[in-house]
Amino acid sequence: MTPGFLRKLRYWWHTRDPDVRYIVEVGVDEIPEERKPIPKTMVPPFSYVAESIEWNSRLLDDPSLVLYILEAAESKEEFETRLHGLQGQVKHLVASRLEPEMGPRLLIIEGERLNAWILTYGVIITAVRLEEPGLGVSYGLDALHALDEWTGKVRVVVAKLRRYMYRWGPEFSVYIRGVDNQHRYLVTVLNNLYISILAGEEKKVVDETLNSLVDYTKFHFRSEEKLFDKYGYPRAESHRRQHEGFVKKVAEFMEQYEAGEKQLTLSILHFLSEWVKNHILTSDHDFGEWFYEKGIPIIDEEMVEACRRARQRLGLQ
Ligand SMILES: [Fe+2]
Ligand SMILES: [Fe+2]
CATH class of the missing domain: 1.20.120.50 (Hemerythrin-like)
Incomplete structure (x- = not known):
């Protein structure tokens, strides 16, 4: 992910609904008490997500495609509007945002020394891409484990994605x-x-x-x-x-x-x-x-x- 990409995303969102805040600062040292512990039902154990990740972990390899699937998000409620109260480590953030009934979501995580995209569906993480300048790009479970150990500051954008590409009209x-x-x-x-x-x-x-x-x-x-x-x-x-x-x-x-x-x-x-x-x-x-x-x-x-x-x-x- 490049800064240009994020700017585009920002621009895209503002043109549709300038009142909605969609980017949050997340600090790792400030895990609010109410976020701990995370209810068990909402946390997919990593062994559970592993199979799903391996198969299509390269889905997110193309920035223009990510932009494309973001643009396919429905304009009203697709971006989370309740994010501003959310703080925690990446693993808490990811896990606590997932609910079984949720459809596809894309989380974009931008930190000083990392950029990551996480595609989730319900409680399942279906694709992860992590880019660390100097270290390169990793996918799937490797990327998820690296993210899980991350302790720096990150900014997160969450998009709810459409459940269809386009509809017949x-x-x-x-x-x-x-x-x-x-x-x-x-x-x-x-x-x-x-x-x-x-x-x-x-x-x-x-x-x-x-x-x-x-x-x-x-x-x-x-x-x-x-x-x-x-x-x-x-x-x-x-x-x-x-x-x-x-x-x-x-x-x-x-x-x-x-x-x-x-x-x-x-x-x-x-x-x-x-x-x-x-x-x-x-x-x-x-x-x-x-x-x-x-x-x-x-x-x-x-x-x-x-x-x-x-x-x-x-x-x-
Ligand atoms: Fe035809
Ligand atoms: Fe035809």
């Missing part, structure tokens, strides 16, 4: 109910994958979701292409090539993933979901408009109006 409509439903499902699977990664789900669970995403995407592309053939959509060829390009890219990734050469990271999921979003909003939208202009009977007239209004609101063409 009327602006995604292509005016054809069957295709819209397929897109909704695709977005749902992408969101499931996102939450599986943040929550540090077992690889087996992530694999199942990933495989269903790959299969469903192929099925969906075939469905669209059948419609193009049936009604003579003139830009079918270039559209088909976009589908093929995506399938090829995903297949390349899957090959490396299955060979254990690559992990499914948030960067990769970000790429997949952004491709899907942009494709629906531009290329798929184009065939929707064409079908509408041609008066093809499968068009859902109600969605045309809803979609156009939503797109106008969002400044989309």
